[in-house]
Amino acid sequence: MTPHQTSKASPGRSITLLSVGHACVDVYQGAVASLVPFFVSERAYTYAAASGIVLAASLMSSVVQPLFGALTDKWAMPWLLPVSTMVSGAGVALAGVGGSYALTLVAVAVSGIGIAAYHPQAARVARNASRGSHTAMGWFSLGGNLGFAVAPLMVSPVIATGGLPASPLLIVPAVAGVALCSAALRGVKAPAAVTAAARASRAIGGDDWASFVKLSGAIVCRSIVFVGLSAFISLYASRRTGAGDFSGTAALFVLYLGGAVGTVAGGKLATRHGRIPVVQWSYALTILAVAGVVFVPGPLLYVFVALTSAGLYVPFSLHITLGQDYLPQRVATASGVTLGLAVSAGGIVSPLIGAVADATSLQTALAPLIALPALGWLLLRTLNEPDMLHSATGQPPPSPQPDPAADATTRP
Structure with a gap:
């Protein structure tokens, strides 16, 4: 009997709750940068x-996420979702006080730290709820x-109206996120048959660290x-x-729009x-697209920004599931690295790009991005x-279903 037949929970409803809850958490990643002008x-x-x-x-x-991943791989902590939210x-909310x-x-x-604690556990629960669905x-x-x-759309009206002392009002998405996470945890159940199958699969399939390191390097x-x-x-x-400031804002919007489509x-x-x-x-598309962004002038630039956005965002969720399947024994750790540590590298290198731009030109500073x-x-x-790797060794592929601690992981 397949997991689709054995589970009574609605994967569509659970994923929807988890997705909106994810938005309620990540709005705070964008909120900090939005507070800077104030x-x-x-x-x-x-x-x-x-x-x-x-x-x-x-x-x-970012950097702390793998630590929480290791902890949630060892102990099931479903309560971490609402608490971290x-x-x-x-x-x-307290950043503007005092x-x-x-x-x-x-x-x-x-x-x-709350954001870091949320993502590994949330990715593990989403993996369970998705039942192996990439979509x-x-x-x-x-x-x-x-x-x-959407973080700037939340922060700017509140702080522009009430100043930094109004920052406690920014707690509202977190309150909504707690309710969504709690509802999602109640809706994701792992039947005993599915859990047993996942346990057997993980007992056979080992972690492929070599592939995971290559994947992380690409991320x-x-x-x-x-x-x-x-x-x-x-x-x-x-x-x-x-064309002035508006053209720059439009280019940034096109770059971010890929998150919704790609x-x-x-x-x-x-x-x-x-x-x-x-x-x-x-990644191959991104090579050509970034080259167009750097060297093509005029309105055609926006076409290459859109292609770059697609190339960068299409593999985003696939990075997560591939990382989890390369480390089937450490699903949350893989999530912490692919969602956190590897992604933080961009923020570390960004000041270097700015320094090169100050010393030469912005075009010269952006040109090396083509090689990445x-x-x-x-x-x-x-x-x-990952399933091909196991097939080559004569072993069954790792299950895309829940991990051994799924029952405990998905129940509050």
Whole structure:
């Protein structure tokens, strides 16, 4: 009997709840950067001080994720979803209270820890709820991308109206997220038969660290390209098109729009063609697309920004499921790395791009980004689907179904 037949829970409803809950958490990743202009104007922070706030939040939300992944691989902690959701919101809500820079750093760092604690456990629950569906995992990832994108729409009206002391109002998405996470956990159940099958599968299938490291290296390349373009595409587009600030804002919007289209498209394409081919072709497309962004002037630039967006976002959710399948014994750890640590590399390299731009030109600084998706493609070209790896050894493929701790993991 298949897991679709044995489970009474609705995977569509559970994934929807998890996706919207994901948005309620990731809105706080974008919220910190959205608060920076208000810190500068109301507290007279220098740019260095403001960047320190963003760095504190991003380091905690990214670098700490693998640690929480290792913990949730060892112990099932379903309660971590609602608790981490509330912590992520509380940190941002308190960031505007008082005027102490040190306390502000602590507040955003606490928010970052909440975000770090949420993602490995949430990705594991989403994997269970999706029952191996790449499209479903795409919807889960889409929620996070949308949450990040709408953060300025949440922060700006609140803080522009009430100032930084109004930041406690920003707790509202976290409260909604707690309710959504709790409902999702109640809806995701792992039948005994499915759990036993997953236990047997994981007992046979070992972790493929070599493939996982290559995949993580490719994700780092993708992250540097995305963060680098996010930081400078607005200014670059306004100069290349000669159309002023609006053209730069439009270019940034097109780049982010790929999160809504590409993430879901990636899941659908992978269902038809397989994950590895889709990821490989996405990186190949990104090579040409970034070259167009760097060297093509005028309105045609927007076409290449859109192609770059597609190339960067189509493999987003596939990175997560591939990482989980390469490390079937450490699903949450894999999620923490693919969603956190590898993605943080872009933020570390971004200041270097700015330094090169100051010393030369923005076009010169962005040109090396063309080589990074090429390097990612080289890392990916030797990878096989995880089930193919096991087939080659004569062992059954690892199940896309829940892990041994699924019963405990998905029940509050």
